[in-house]
Amino acid sequence: MKNINSAGIKLLLKIFWSTFKMGLVTFGGGLAMISVIHSEFSEKNELVSSEEISDITAVAQSLPGVIAVNSSVMVAYRIGGNSAAILAGIGAILPSVIVLCLVTVFYNFFVDSPYVRGFLRGVSGAVIALFISTLHKLYRKNLADKYAVIFFIIAAALIFIFPSLNVVFLIIGGAAAGFVLYYLVLKKWNSIND
């Protein structure tokens, strides 16, 4: 983004608008947003390959910070460098800031409103669907071979047996196991990401 021309500005605005929309519909946590990121940046605009988005969301999930902001910043960095990344991060949090400032003022109306409750009940159905479509999108990419299936089963079992288990341990465990298995033991890493 050294030469900011009109095409560059257009791209920046597009990125900002995509992450703004994403922030507006972030219900149910950053994981539910993987599906939205795929839709906005890969399916609609083909700015980033869906393979790369699946890598980026895996990294964004593993880093400290707010997941939705992490993913937005990293995807936008891939498209347009630093300026795009910063705009994308601002886009992702701006709806929060606007909505929360309003809600704080109209707190009592908001908390007791049957309309708000109805809205959230409707949204909760859509959030379930976001998770289902994310699973559908990722399962082939993220379960590339039989070892990945074993990792997945172990991780899922650990989460259900120990619900308060810190996600960090699972991710570090997965990273370490991936390094040992694919890099040191199998010496095979190209086919798994193609």
Added chain:
Amino acid sequence: MTELIQLFFIFAKIGFFTIGGGMAMIPLIQQELVSRGLMSLEQAIDMVAISQMTPGPFAVNCATFSGMQLFGIPGALIATLGVVLPSFVICLLVSKWFFAYRSSPIILSILAGIKPIVLALVLSGLVSIGSASLFPGAVPASIDIPVLAIAAVVSFLLIYKKASPVILVLLSGVFGTIFLR
């Protein structure tokens, strides 16, 4: 002024130590704000409830809400800046490095190990959010049929029609506002 700076650092700390999603941070957020006397316990409980009911990342919502309650709009902006600053700094640094080495054997091997874990996290997210939304009552037998129907229709449209998730979430909300009050 010193209180604003204190608020900034509290949320920067929360942002930095949030790994794997904001919900895991509820105890830390409440403890930081309540034990420092910035909020009463009731206010902190309200903050969590409101942050779950509003769009946007949970930790960001907590920051904006508490900043707004304590110091108005300047507080909201400062607290929000605090909570996202670690994300910005870490992700910009990691991005520079990650995209340069993304196809190196070590990174590909590590990613191949992390990706199945992410899938497991998505599945567990589905199970916990699904069970909370589909079985809202105390009796597990009473399933929320309208929510189930929305989930089924929206899943179909997302997967087979490649419909926009942004529009579907908003439409589901509008549908709920009209019919599910």
